[in-house]
Amino acid sequence: MTGVLVLAGTPIGDVSDAPPRLLTELATADVIAAEDTRRLRRLTQALGVTPAGRVVSYFEGNEVARTPELVEALRGGARVLLVTDAGMPSVSDPGYRLVDAAVNAEIKVTAVPGPSAVLTALALSGLPVDRFTFEGFLPRKSGDRSRQLAEIAAEPRTMVFFEAPHRIAETLAAMAEAFGADRPAAVCRELTKTYEEVRRGPLDELARWAADGVKGEITVVVAGAPPAAPKEYGPAQLAELVAAREEAGERRKEAIAAVAVELGLPKREVFDAVVAAKTARQ
Template identity: 75%
Template sequence: MTGMLVLAGTPIGDVEDAPPRLAKELETADIVAAEDTRRLKRLTQALGVRPAGRIVSYFEGNEAARTPELAEALASGARLLLVTDAGMPSVSDPGYRLVAAAVERDVPITAVPGPSAVLTALALSGLPVDRFCFEGFLPRKRGERLSRLGEVAAERRTLVYFEAPHRLDATLEAMAEVFGAERRAAVCRELTKTYEEVKRGPLGELAAWAAEGVRGEITVVVEGAPEPDPGELDATELARRVAVREEAGERRKEAIAEVAKDAGVPKREVFDAVVASKKG
């Protein structure tokens, strides 16, 4: 007999956003795996439900070690409900390992759709949402952060990031440096909560605003890169883009090649721009 893995979305702020099916699953699951059992207790109290099954913790620190145990329970017939602190499991939260283990054992998987900070922020951003990509959290170290941003500098789709409030100013500064200070963006803070705020504007302005300090859960939405127009970028901008990539640890030869590809110009033109900038 095979069990069932249920991935359930939980409120990202307002508890009234909890999907109706969540209460039923909480009451009937054999096992409830929660990122934070204390937050789960507050959620069940708010929903007025009492889980009948066993409650276990399943977070970043024990995810790898606990997955085999939970996978065996699924294979033995248990109905297992997986919830995280907010939003859908696996989206920058624990869950992927357990899903992969369930797939490997041919265990059925279903979901209770719920609130999503990614989709909510996209809808509120005022930026194009027909095509987008989710980049999660950026690296904490400046060089690695710049390198990661450099990988998507020419991405045409709208970009979505999660960020901690104490790193927001550094992240926006890095985005302005790599994407350009005039690239449009939106900082979505405390979505669906009492102090919800959406700050829209060019990256340069948002970086200056964030330097004063920002609190709460943060989702950043950034406009995709415009279509390249050969010859549109001047030598100063070409040299700046190469410098950003070099600072992130990329070799100059590779940096020149990537900038030329993104800008749609010959590598020689980018090389000459870099040489001229050094002379200046």
Template identity: 75%
Template sequence: MTGTTGTLVLAGTPIGDLADAPPRLAAELGSADVVAAEDTRRLRRLAQGLGVRVDGRVVSYFEGNEAARTPELARELESGARVLLVTDAGMPSVSDPGYRLVAAAVELGARVTAVPGPSAVLTALALSGLPVDRFCFEGFLPRKPGERAARLREAAGERRTLVYFEAPHRLAATLAAMADAFGGGRRAAVCRELTKTYEEVRRGPLDELAEWAEAGVRGEITVVVAGADPAAGSGDAPDAAELARRVAEREDAGQARKEAIAEVAREAGVPKRQVFDAVVAAKRS
């Protein structure tokens, strides 16, 4: 330690394939005074896989203790330590612990730097086949259906490509909610187990992806959704009466109402909820 304000190093870790670890990661693991890890057991396995010995003090730094441990790590920085922050996969602070510590380090005047590494967000975006010139990262959606639906409604008009993280057991419900909020025909890609043995990228309209996910999906999931079509709000979309008429025509031909609503929503490029509301309003009138 130097006795002057130290350095905080944010280190990217592999999201799947250990061979993707940046060369500087091993050097930082071996030289840091303190290593703050989201999971200390995974840190040990990572160090072993890289063939490096961690001589610095290792502490846990995860969602449950992030607020309490940040002042302790800030004191280490204040005393001149080189503190290395690693999470289970990808870059710290991107839907992972890290923001509080970065803010504390900046407040102290400590140097903050990074070891760039793999990113599930950028990898999924690049593989999605969707526009990459402008995008926004939305992280994890709320778990409660009502809060999730509200968040998605807020994003329905966003023209930039959207990137989300999701747990596999909630994927089907999330894709269905996205189809309802954005329209079943909105293009999307589900990226699963990126850089791992069973990597898979499933592309298609949201309603088809939601149906596919109902059978169950495993692994780490990143969902990429196309932004809203600027022409959608130009006044060319059918009004409620027209939407209801199209559904009625399909029902008269023997199609189930749920299927008719989904089909009309996809063709019109509007959320299924909008078509459903139009049908209800038509029945009332």
């Protein structure tokens, strides 16, 4: 029997948010792989839990070397619990590499749902939540960051980002330049902690606020791009679109129908434009 890899979400601030299953897993796992073993020790002490299993570190600097060791333990039947400093493993934290290796080894992977900075910030932002995309941390270098922001400037879904406090003012200014100064956004700071704060407003206003300095763990939520205004086509342009299709081999009737569907217009309107163009040429 192979073991089970358990991904466990840990509190993002308030320790009392820890789900009961997390306490059970911490107390019974054969191996606990923690992003920071000192943070894990403080968490277990706060929860009143004494781990029975072996505790090892699993962070960005050693995950390549440690993953095969953990997979071997899983192959031997161990229940391996993976935790990060806060939130769900592999979401901008170590974890993906181990999950990928476990899946490829046909080892069961399950999860203990827990607090999420992404979903908490999204819910508190006051922005649309029906569709969203998680962008994680932006590149540290300004040129790379600007290029990435330009790539997603037209993204229609609400976007969620993580950012460090010493870079937040620069990042918000870059977002205002790429997305537009008046794009609605929310900066969520110290979620679930004593000094929790959610600052909402247009990006340029938030950038000015952040220029004075911001402390704590930060999640930024930005509204998606507004829908582009439909392009207006005059009779001459409609006739040109039909003519281009005719030149490509379509019959006129089919070309008119195709242009009407593409632009969401009545076929009669496109037909009249073609007739008007033909009359003008005579």
